[in-house]
Amino acid sequence: MQAWVIGNWKQNPATNHDVNALLNDLLAVTDAQADTTPVTSRFQLMVAPSCIHLAAVxxxxxxSTIQCAAQDISQHSASTGAYTGxxxxxxxxxxxxxxTILGHSERRQYHKESHDTLIKKLTHAFAKNLGVVFCIGETQTQYDDQQTLNVINDQLSVLxxxxxxxxxxxxxxxxxxxVAYEPVWAIGTGKVPTVEEVSKTHQYIKQTIASFAKTVDNMTVLYGGSVNASNADSFAADAMIDGALVGGASLKAESFLAIANAFSHTHT
Incomplete structure (x- = not known):
């Protein structure tokens, strides 16, 4: 299975100048790799800029070999309407x-996205031929209370x-x-679950989705949450982890591509 490494830029960078500088660095390296090695065929790169920069990016x-995603879409209409903002x-x-990314914990937290909201967004995305990176994950309290799998069950019930x-x-x-498994307590905190924990959770996610239908038996599941160039190798070495959804480390071409290269060595 081909690995996916996706950079969620969130509300970054602040200016068009900084966006172009980041793209210049990304394209310089990926173009060079494409000329010298087939390694990029082992992983798919994607970035998700803020909406204001989406068209330019x-x-x-x-x-290029890099795909582009939106960070969210409207729940109210798949096309047009009186929905300011x-x-x-x-x-x-x-x-x-x-x-498009959907269900990110920051959207769930700050915008109170519900089960029904996410069904509407998924429906609109698929109607307009957008692929979906669907985010799930538990909070620190839920993790401490050993509720991770219960939370995941609830979140996957949307699908x-x-x-x-x-x-x-x-x-x-x-x-x-x-599907991107992102423990909320690990996003941007520097706290990272063990590879064994992530692997077992990914296996559970894949088995759960496969139980919905026999035709869905090869779901791609990424890990996200303080993934960086230093720990990417350990995650990439596990067969259950099909790539990474990267936050802060995706804002520097060097660290983002180091993560991608980690997965290139272990996935074909």
Whole structure:
């Protein structure tokens, strides 16, 4: 299985100048790698800029090996409407995104995204041919109380209910959906679960999704949460971990590509 390494830029960088500087660094290295080694065929790179930079980033990446994702889409409409401040699935696709991140813990926390909200967003994304990086994960309190698997069950029930409502999605779900396991307590904190913990949780996620339908037996599951160039090798060495959703370390081309190269050595 090909590994995925996705950079979630969140509300960064602040200026077009800094966005272009980051893209210059990324493209310089990936173009050089493409000329000298087939290693980039072992992983797929993707970045998720803020909505204001999405069109410009997509245009710069056109023709490169790096894909572009939106960080979110509107729950209210797949296309247009009177929803001030929202960007629809159709709009971000038109801006050049081929994927969108949904269900990130920061959206769940700050915007109170519910089960029904996420079903609507997933529906809109798939209707407009966007792939979805669906984020799940437990808080520190839930982890301490050994509730991780219960939380994951609850969060994955969104997918189960979506497939019940739209069984036609089963045929292509493994190609259009990536699950990112991100323990909330590990995001941006420097706290990191053990590789063994992540591996067992990923195995559980894959088995749970496979239980929804026999056709979904090869789900890609990424790990996210304080992934950096120093610990990427240990995560990449585990067969259950299919890549990484990277936050702060994706804002420097050197560290982001070091993480990608870690997965290139262990995935084919």
């Amino acid at each position: 997509s245009a710069r990446l056109k023709g 929202d960007c629809s699935a159709q709009q971000v696709a038109d801006a050049g995104a081929t994927w 189960k209910d979506l497939l019940t409502q739209q069984p036609e999605l089963l045929l292509s779900l493994s190609e259009r959906l990536i």
